[in-house]
Amino acid sequence: MSPADVARILDEMGTLLELRGENPFRCRAYHNAADAIRGLGDDLPERIASGRLAEVPGIGETIRAKVVQLVTTGSVPLYDELRAELPPGLVALLRVPGLGPKKIKALHDALKVESLADLRLAAESGKIAGLKGFGAKTEQKILEGLGFVESTGDRILQSTARRLVSPILGAVRSHPGVIEAEACGSLRRRLDTIGDLDILFSSDDPAPVLDRFVSLPEVASVLAHGPTKASVRLAGGVQCDLRGVSPGQFPFALHYFTGSKAHNIAMRRRAIARGLRLNEYALEGPDGPIPCGSEEELFRALGLHAIPPELREDRGEFDRAEAGPIPPLVERGDLRGTFHCHTDWSDGGNTLAEMAEAARDRGLSYLGIADHSRSAAYAGGLSIDRVRRQWEAIDELNAAMGPAFRVFKGIECDILADGSLDYPDDVLEGFDYVVASVHSSFGLPAEAMTARIVRAVRHPLVTMLGHPTGRLLLRREAYAVDLGAVIEAAAEAGTMIEINASPHRLDLDAPHVRRARDRGVAIVINPDAHATGGLDDLDYGVGVARRAGLGAAEVFNSLPAEEASRALTKLRTRG
Structure with missing residues (x-):
């Protein structure tokens, strides 16, 4: 089992223990251990093999044994026990503002609430208001909270997106047919939450790279598989798209698939105003394509200094990049x-x-x-x-x-x-x-x-x-x-x-x-x-x-x- 999966399971165990009503410090210990494992990264197997996992701060003896078990066998009895004891839908209830482990347990015990759908049904039917410790105001807040959860859809934290994309991007970059590869979209712009994952690569022959991509162990199902693009569903349910372009197309595609949509529209308008045409694969002038070897060259061709991905939202970045070089951002x-x-x-x-x-x-x-x-x-x-x-x-x-x-x-x-x-x-x-x-x-x-x-x-x-x-x-x-x-x-x-x-x-x-x-x-x-x-x-x-x-x-x-x-x-x- 990979270190990222070990950390994810430790976090989930901490959450499940909370839902069971365990001591908060015990629950926190699992979350802290997950953080410690993430800090180790790929060094985890070596630490276990050499017996040096005990040197890592934040991982006590009991949890350390479970980490070793997860890495060597892929499972641990307590995790299996918690998942069998607690319906999987209960974890999703923690996303509802104002619902903590104690209230979720009370709702489960009294009304058999096991999912967001169960919770909405119970709230809309007025059953929650009659429970001890809840009341009509709490019921109304739960309904409002459900609206908040539904408005966020299937978005994930930026940290989750990074964890998911890292091994996939690494696998793509290691393919001998790949020249360059980058994560794009809202993850490259470092938005707070991410909808899905987008990876772009350049190659003279993208098909073998896409064949390798759809067979990666992280892939749960294949949604589409063509000669230049494939879409998959990862084990956690997140969609990941991989797109291959030629080396000459890469700077244009990297800029376009990074976004944002508003920034891209403004760039196209800027190109039109200069008698040019910009799309996701090329910049064309009256005499044909204008080659650009990088995003910086693309910006320069449109009379701009380079705009960092984090600023590409059409919120003043064009004025700054037109006036002069954008000062270096903090690193x-x-x-x-x-x-x-x-x-x-x-x-x-x-x-x-x-x-x-x-x-x-x-x-x-x-x-x-x-x-x-x-x-x-x-x-x-x-x-x-x-x-x-x-x-x-x-x-x-x-x-x-x-x-x-x-x-x-x-x-x-x-x-x-x-x-x-x-x-x-x-x-x-x-x-x-x-x-x-x-x-x-x-x-x-x-x-x-x-x-x-x-x-x-x-x-x-x-x-x-x-x-x-x-x-x-x-x-x-x-x-x-x-x-x-x-x-x-x-x-x-x-x-x-x-x-x-x-x-x-x-x-x-x-x-x-x-x-x-x-x-x-x-x-x-x-x-x-x-x-x-x-x-x-x-x-x-x-x-x-x-x-x-x-x-x-x-x-x-x-x-x-x-x-x-x-x-x-x-x-x-x-x-």
Whole structure:
């Protein structure tokens, strides 16, 4: 079994255990182990063969045995037991906003709800309103939540799309007849969620490549198979299209199949205005085809500087590319450190030292620890006494790691329902920085939620606002809030706003990041990592920043450690 499949099954086991009502920390352990496996990538089989899997942080002895079993036999009894015990449709119910494992279990026990269709039938017939702990309001919210789920269709997270496309793209690139190959579509533009997968390759003889594609182990069924294109359904139900073109057609096809549709329409209009004709395979002038060896040459032929894929939405990129070269967008390598990371002091899966070492191994020079605050009892939130003990532990860790790496003392402090913070000021003053986040009372009216967040953003000891809208992609809508007012408050107070890089959040989204940047708000990219593997999610946040058009200088954590430290001190004393 591949490492990606092992991680997927561990995640599913954690979810199924939640639905069974198991201890939240046990459930989280499976999710943390999945993150750790993803961090290993193709090194997993070698780790198992050499007996070094025990060295990997975040994978305890019990789960480690299951990982070995999955890799060597392809199955594990607990997974089979959970799947037999719990109807497969129950997992889909977690996508309905407001429905957690406990409520799903109650609905299953009382009404035999086993699917989204069962849930809609029960809600529309009024059966849910009569259940203890539910009521008419909950029933109505469930119906609204079902509408949200239906509106997202079969879209998947960007992280899921990357996981699915990686082995397929690798197989295509390794074929001896392939010259170039790239993933296209919304995945190349790094959208938050993805509909299906598109891969393009160039070859003088595409048919053998397509023959190999339809026989890959990831393919569940073949939808179409022709001489230049094939479409398949992958094991998880996602459609993947592979298209072959000649080497001369590749730059044009790569641009066209990357999209967006609006960008492509604007490009065609631009070509027509210059007496040219552009389609997915060629650019033609009065005297015949105009060869282009790359996308950059295509843009140049239309009087433009290169436009990165993330900006191709027909939202101002043509004006920028016509005026001059678009400044380089931020890259993962520009980040010197990050904040908003959890450890096993709250609900993380790794120790302080393990998180710091993992950050250093990834080329970072500092890491901010922001475990949960005391009101988050469900996540092992820190009492004031434990806060002070963690500070001591961080001091010891900094002394041990030396001057080349810095661990900052932070906290993810709950914004309470009235906008006050979870600790008194005399405690907050002891942190290097404070991430203020909403974790409760999501259903407040927009006016109250806006006032709540604005009050926190204006607090002089709040450094940055965490996951500003509370959304969980494909699972929970953003709460009602006036983001314009929040951004204005952050601009006035000098408070940063986070791009939460968790692929389940990607919050703030690109349009609002652009708006915040334009108002002078500092942007920070944070992974919200709950295990060492979660640090790799920084790249998803970089994608959001790139779609917003940010350069490295516009991202706070591109600063070196000493400059970041001075800036944090200045913010902490601004009130």
